[in-house]
Amino acid sequence: MSDFTSSFWPVYITAISLGGIFGCVWLLWLALRAKVQPDSDNTTGHVWDGDLREMNNPMPRWWMGLFLITVAFALAYLYLYPGLGTYPGALxxxxxxxxxxxxxxxxxxxxxxxxxxxxxxxPELAQNGQAVAIGDRLFMNNCAQCHGSDAGGSKGFPSLTDGDWLWGGEPEQIVETITEGRMGNMPPMAEAVGEPQDVRDLAQYVLSLSGSPHDAARASRGQEKFAACAACHGEDGKGNTALGAPNLTDNVWLHGWGENAIVERINKGMTNVMPAWGAKFTPEQIKVLAAYVWSLSHKGEAEGGAAAAQ
Structure with a gap:
């Protein structure tokens, strides 16, 4: 457990805060007690260049008044707002x-x-210029950090501009994804596949599904090992949007392409999380944002509808 969960720290912060304020009050009190003695030349004894003397005058009363106002403000602030350990403040x-x-x-x-x-x-909102513009702003402020400003994605973050959808690209599925978030989980499968060479043969078979360059003999041996993957990805490898299992027969590689990248996924698994936005956005905002996202992969329909509407 972190040290910052200890009850010592709230007490420490409170002591430092109040100690600093009352320390200032004490210094002001000492300054107020300072008096100029009638028989004194009122200097500190420091002399420079023969005539330049450092005086020992008390602070002006108006200046000390400003310090007292600052102290009063600090105490009032710490009473009204949180600043003293776990004390939440009167407000x-x-x-x-x-x-x-x-x-x-x-x-x-x-x-x-x-x-x-x-x-x-x-689909109607995707043809509405104002709705798309609002959806674009929502996307840029909240989604572009992961999916990119052009929604083209990057390694580990899917592109939203193509027709490849892990959880389905229908309007209601996009709304559900934005509202509730998604958690994709591929468990480590090496133990179910067999020996390390079996894992590499399976990787060659996965490459063959998308027509990628592969070793045909090794892919043939790996085909029977694909049974461990078929429960999620399907016997034909085309994926399952209900589970978020990607299609392995296209040329979209979310976590990297090639034998080594596939072997790593089989050995280590992968967990990807899309956060839920339902608590931040209103249903109307989610609908507009979903329309914008849907339009990215249906540009022909969206632009054609917008032109017809004009």
Whole structure:
């Protein structure tokens, strides 16, 4: 367990915060007690260039007043807001609560815009320029970090611009993916396949399914080992969108191409997670975002419909 879960740290933070504030008060009190003695020349005794003397005057009262105001502000702030260990503050303010309020206010302001899209289907929204523009902004702000600004994906993050869909590319499937997220899990299968050479033969067979360069003799030996994979990928290797099992017969390689990459997946397995966005987006926002994502792989339909609408 992390040291920062110890009860020592809240006490430590509280002591440092209050100690610093009351330390300033103590210094101000000492400064206020300083008096200029009548029989003193009121210097520190430091002299430079014969005539330049360092005076020992007390701080101006207005300056000390500013310090006292700062101390009062600090104490009031720490009473109202969190800053003293586990004390939540009288106002119960949190960053999460502030964020949720701002999101709710933004959604309320945007509600009239999304109301115009409420009764339209996702293919219809994909033909609506305003809806697509809004979906594009939602995508760039929330999805581009993984899928890329052009939605072309990268290693480990699928492209959304082709017709290859791990969990299905129908409008309702895209909505479900965005709303609930997805977790794809391929367990390590080396033990079920057999010896290390059997794993490499199986990798050659997988390469043959997509017409990739492969060793035909080794692929033939690996074919019988594919039975361990067929439960998810299907006997024909074309995948299963209900399980998120990819199609092995096309030329899309999410985690790398080649014998070594396939062997690594068989030996180590792989877990990929798409986070759920249902808690952040409203159903209307998800619908518009889904329409934008759907349009990326149906450009002909979306652009043709938009032209006809004009």
């Amino acid at each position: 119960q303010w949190t960053q999460t609560g502030q964020f949720e309020k701002e999101v709710a206010r933004g959604n309320e302001q945007a509600a009239p815009i999304y109301a115009a899209f409420k009764d339209k289907t996702i």
